[in-house]
Amino acid sequence: MLRRKKKKKRNKKENNKKKMTRMMMTASKTRMKFERLEYEALAEKKRKLLASSHCEGSMKKARQDDTSGASMDEIMEAMNFGVRRKSRKPKKRGRRKGSKNKLSPEITRMLGDATLHYAHGHYEEAISTLHEVIRLAPNLPDPYHTLGLVHNRLGEDKKASNFYMIAAHLTPKDSSLWRLLFTKSIEQGNIGQASYCLSKAIMADPKDVTLKLHRASLHVELGDYQKAAESFDQIYQLSPENIEALKTGAKLYQKGGQLEHSIRILEDYVKGHPSEADTSVIDLLASIFMESNSYDKALQLIEHAKLVYYSGKELPLNLTIKEGICHVNLKNMEKAEVLFSILQRGSVNDHAHLIAEAADSLMSLEHYDSALKYYLMLEGGAKGDNGFLYLKIARCYLFLKERVQAIFFLYKALQMLEDNIDARLTLASLLLEEAKEEEAISLLAPPKDFDSIELPPEKSKPWWLNEKVKLKLCTIYRAKAMVEDFVDAIFPLVRESLYVETLHPKVKVKKRLSRRVLFERVKVLNDRETENVFRGFRPVAPSSDLSKAARAKRLLQKKATIREKKKAEALASGADWQSDDSDDDPPEVHREPPLPNLLKDEEHHRLIIDLCKSLASLQRYWEALEIINLTLRLAHSMLSVEKEEELRSLGAQIAYNTTDPKHGFDCVRYIVQQHPYSLAAWNCYYKVISRVDNRDSRHFKFLRGMLSKLVDCVPPIIIYAHQFTMASNHQHAATKYLEAYKRLPENALINLCVGTALINLALGFRLQNKHQCLAQGLAFLYNNLRLCENSQEALYNIARAYHHVGLVTLAASYYEKVLAIRVKDYPIPKLPCENPDIVGNQKPGYKPGYCDLRREAAYNLHLIYKKSGALDLARQVLKDHCTI
Template identity: 55%
Template structure:
């Protein structure tokens, strides 16, 4: 741009007299052409005064001589005398252009153009300057003004339509080209561009109509390119019958012995295939084998892709092999190998597809889907080791990845590759490799999901300063110091509204920052300047496995990961994953699946040494199922693992008793806790409440009987005998419900011994010894380790040893030492 203006300055001396004459006649050259005009006759007030004419002439001479500084004040005086005279502004624009003050040159030329809006040359000059400045809103404005000045200038209309197309305003571009066709109907380029633009904005019917009208009105001038475009639009509109008719029309209009061009032949094959007529396929294959199609590779490939899409894999294979036989670049050959492999895969010939996938990956190693498909084929063929080497290359382990880079992620870090490789490790029993591969990305993904959930819970999202600044840049085209500010910016109304809001937000942030700075300085504190994004929230990173929570297969993978971690005794890591999963919202993971993870988490937590992990799961289970006995059993097992009193347990138990007053397991556990603290009266109250709800429950009858007996042995109770009788009444009811089982007989005997009725106690102990009880399977505790030496020996359900020991104490105390010795020798010695 600078060189062209210097050249213009050098030519200024040669053309000085011509320019002077042109500028002197600038305001009157149009009046000379038209001697007779309509309307009121111009008055004397429109004539230039001699003083103004003299100043313009002097300024013109100074400009021609290169004395720009002397010409500028003279022209300024002329402007003050005649502010509506365009000559002064035009010369000022030329002067500032020669001085390379582009901004003032454009402003003065803009004023001159507005004072003489019919002068197209000025608008064209402004258009070129606006293009150099990149101010497309101003370009659009000047083009519109120039078209208004000269409506028949087809070049200006083409330029405006092209500008709309480059700015992505396809509707306006289509309308502009349509206007050109209205003025010049025979302009084929305008019609073609209008059809393309209407296609871009989704108005296929309108684009088709424009081309059909041209063919009908100018059949002799319509060439094959117009027909090709119209046929392609019919195909995109799924009007395959119309496309075939048009192709036949082209064939009939040409000589009979002349064959159709290859692109029309290919389009005919595609249309007929879409219509279900595959007879054309063989003819097309024969013509293709005999001819040359190097310049129409995309057309032939489109036909083959159509056959592949319509599941005609045999025809597609033949076409792909014909294309592969010709010389093309490596990328096209690799893509063809992928399509051939897909055809073989669809035909069920999986072993034939494997070499083609290998050939494709040799050129397209970043194709994730092809790599995953090939690994699946290798697994089906029993080549798991080969599949592992395909998904985990050794030469990429030391490559450093720039997280801030905009380049695509390497294939070995892809989510699909990691998932596929993890499944292979899992199926082969390579548990350590499975966990090492999939646990870090799963952990990070769940962490990002939790961050996103917390971020969405915020009431208002604040935009960073960088985003606000980007939006404000849209308003920079509206230059306040530019005399021409009336053109419309290249933006929609919504974008302009966002930009204005962003500008106000930035102003508020700057004002708030200044207030903080002033307050800090007044308080004598140091002020540290914030960065551009200091007020913005922390950016959430992209998860390494974005599709982890989208399908059931990945949910099963998460469950397998937790089970594998538990089998490897990595309980803390398994619980970390389960805790993150159970906190996910219901739209990410359903409630039923969460319960599965919670159940697994409870089992894992029971196996840990610290019962605090298990308590959370057991408590959550009880809250969801307050009347389930198994849930309360698991909860109570956890509570019993605490060596000291656990405060949370008592608060929670009290809460459950208040909320669920009819929960029998809660009553029994609360009574047991009172019994352990020797609060027998409170325990009896809890057991009796449970007895009212379930009077035929053997355990409740046993608990009530023992609580009443323990209460009777206290010091404050007055009617002790009545309480003992009531206790034994419940114990005999318990004995009846248990059908005089060995355990029930032993408990009754133990109660008699406890209150001192040793004669009755000895009678029931002898009944216990007379019963032979078989072993029953004991419920396996979650924290029980296989091979534990505490595992009971055979006969662990038989109470002979306990009953004999207590009976020998009774005999010994009564003086029957021989009986005592015989009992111990018979039942308590191996």
Template identity: 60%
Template sequence: MLIVFFFFVIVSTALNEHEDDVVARLELVSLLLEEKKEDEAICVLAPPQDSELRVDPTLDTGKPWWTDEKVNIKLSYIYKSKGLTESFVETIFPLVSETLFLKTIQRKRIGRKKKKLSIKVLHERVQVLNELNSDTDLLKFRPFASDADIAKAVRAKKLLEKQETEREEKRAAALAAGVEWQSDNSDDESRGHAYREPPMPNLLKDGEHLTLIVDLSKALISLQRFREALELINSSLKLAKNTLTIEMQEELWSLGVQIAYNIDGPANVWYCARHIVNQNPYSFAAWNCYYKIMSRSRLDKLKKFLHENLSKREDCVPPIVIKGHQHTMHREHQEAASYYLKAYKLMPDNFLINLCVGSALINLALGLRLDNKNQCVLQGLAFLYNNLRLSGNNQEALYNLARAFHHVGLISIAATYYEKVLGIHQKDHPIPKLPNEGTKVNSDLKPGYCDLKREAAYNLHLIYIYKSSGSVDLARQVLKDYCSL
């Protein structure tokens, strides 16, 4: 303990004498953290209050100590350990964002960089024109140069004239401003955009830095800064594709999908949702995530992606069901029934698929162009009874069956099933949540949101007040018992 104290005194003295010594600051902070003095460590690493006044852009005094990469990373992790999420983000996010931006710009420049011809090569090409004008005109010979070489020479001559004009303009502007002009005769290849060093050059190489990106993304989401988190995730996945571990990539993809639940119309969440489905093509939960995201935006990409999956994986049920849903939305019940029946062949014991097939056949039977309507109704009711059996005679299945009988005009049978719905007490269940949708419970829901008694009672009272029934008093009693507040 005494040795630590003396070492602490030595480091503090060195820091007072050499304020810009980053190593001394980090050593002092390590000692303070060992003694669990986080507040004192923050004071050592935090930028001074007059940090903006201390930086003089006219003097080349080097980079201030508070802008050092190691200082900011250490300070951000101290904030994170203390639960100061906002301070953690404000400390490290500007540096990470600027680094990713510069890396992206540099990659774009490298990708679209074109090879430029040097002045020496341009002069060699122009020499072809000089030889043609001096010899061939006198001897009346056809020029030995090809048409392509002559065209290159003409372009080179124009480019040299343009460069000469630009140099004359710069010289005139320099003389008018009273500045000494220096000619720049270097080749175009040597002239380029000034390279600026990113504040965190090892951000996409070191494992600790990559973990920092994941933690920063989570912190931005917790602060509801979804747009910034999405830009950070997308840039990291593009730039660090070869250095991120599989677990980190999956976590970033998952965070991107989570952001899609919280913002409307994201521009590039499509890639995150598509990745989740490609990783789990036979998962209903993955397809639910995907469809919930894409239902907020254009459906063109969704149609193309569905077509690709239907052609690749003919035994994959979720895209078949979604395709049937799309036809149902457009009231194309025959096409919807065909897709639902394909899904039924692959998964006959799924109660949702039986419900979809039954409802599609019932709607198809009510069309005008169908000849065997009675057979179609019986087939639809058979699938609905199958749904009732698979769901364990629950309230929802009984209500769907009663609604089908009501829809086709079998009033007496519909009333029987509506009465069965009224006789069942349905408990409230938590609304299913998709992956990464959070565990927050919706407190706006009133008790009884899973109970279908009100809907059944209202439809039953419509049956009772028909002229053929005439039970007006019974209809009023049903509304009073189940639909009154």
């Protein structure tokens, strides 16, 4: 049963296929029949048209009769209807031109009328007519173009450009119209529109070399050498005979950093001209090889040119000189000299640049003798301004160690190039080597009447204000010990440099631009011509300027949003709204220091120290301390340890020579920190502190810190006790002195200080056991006398103590003992790294002899005698010991 069912299904499918085949054959026959009938109908129609044309007459007469009723295109279409000849030209797809948007007779007439109005100078009638045409046919380019002509004749350039732009967009393949718009955009200064029109013109006429040349020039002005080189390369591809385009493109590729591409296009030219080539291309390629130090390739190129292009001919002179330069760099001096010998023929003026090129190459490779020979050739034959030539000759003589000739030519060069700083400094150095210091000073010093000299506006400053010249002059002054001249020359530069450095923060803070600067940057993105119909052209500017402008635009929008928000909040709260235009102030001008590397150069560090010493020797202490403090604050991490210590020691010395030593506190504090166990350092520190009128809190803070840090250091304890003594707090003073006595019981100074403190304490009102305290004080003074081995100073201290407490008899005996002793002067303790110039420069009226106390003892003894009534003895003591 299953087999029968399957067999029935299979038979049914086969019958269906047969029916479909018969139906398709029937449909095909029917279609062929209809096509044959259609063909016969078309043929009949053609025969009728031919018969009617023969009946009406000749074809010429039929055209004349039907012109009034149909257009020429319709007649030609009717004539060719049914006659389809095979054309040899390839068939074009799409609608035939002119078959759509045909002009009506009315519009054609109006266009003609407008043209006549324009031709006769009736511009108002022409404009009104053209406006009506635009209303009827807005997509027609002719009225816009004519309107552009009319407005151009009326002198309305902007309106004319707008109508030209509309016409150009309606006829985008009209390159002449785009070219016209490019020219007008350049005249109006609208670079963005000019670039746009130029691109459209090139698209309309890609083979126009002039347009591509304009685009290349535009890229060169913008600094886009890559695109400019590509444009020149395209120009050369369009016109291979344009060698200048090839060379310019190669130079721009080289300038844009694509040296390999530059070499490749030039080598392709050489390979493409195996029999004859342009000499300038060979010369340029050789120059590029030489600039990239590929002298072997340049030599191979010149040899190839000599064999192929100049076989049996003389090689051009420029290539011959380049060949010689290549041999010089390849160390073939004999071959190079043979090639350079051709320069000695003929006139120097004819090939001066080649002689200079050869001489420069010889000098760069230190062949000074040979280079000098060719420079002297130029010096003898050239005319005009030879300042740089004289400099090169002087340099050759300098390397050949002929100083006299070098000085001579440097003077000749400076007559023409007086602003050449390097030449002036070199000449000054040579004069110093020849021991002509005065001549060097006159060379570097400013002219006598420099205030009356009028400088041209292009000069920023004259040569005598140059920092290098001043530094060189200061070096000479310092070597000759001309202190005042040295200070006057270098002090303003150093102070200005340090002051500028204080204005510049060490940490770079993000710069806040003012609204004025932001608006200036945004101008790159805005159209200059606001009246133009077409706007929004891509700005023509470097990418860096475009990115800055975009950021400025976003920042201005953000500021405007914040400003509106503040304004709304102020108005909502009822407060008066005041615009904050503080950021519209002009930005601060960035000042450059006169000596940029003052704090980084070790030689300048030495200069600063010498300047401070010179200022101190001239008793200009405030200025010296100002330089020292600024230098230590700004360059503490750049100064060496020796120089920093020398500066601080110098500041400490200056501090106790000034009337107000508080400015030198940092220096003496540093000295003590570096030498905590030095008595000289602590003496200097105490001398500075004791002369400060108002007690400085920095001193007490520093002293407490040193006491806690240096437990075994006695000088800070004594100084701390001295401060209590000066404040008449003798009890605390005695406590501190006794603390120091525990550490150094055999120290004479400590015993003296303890004794005086106890005696002063005994004279107080609150102490009950005054006699015991007085006896203890005298015991410490006698201990001081023992330790000092009955010295004059110890005897005087005991006599002064007896005198102070009223024991005048004992005091007189000790004063007499003091008068019987003569003492030599002892040197004042010196600071570490102390400058002898500062120490020797004492105040007027200072005399040595501070260690002898006979005058003081005689004066006090005369007071005792006078009070006791012995006036004769008092006068005799003064006469013997206190008379000059």
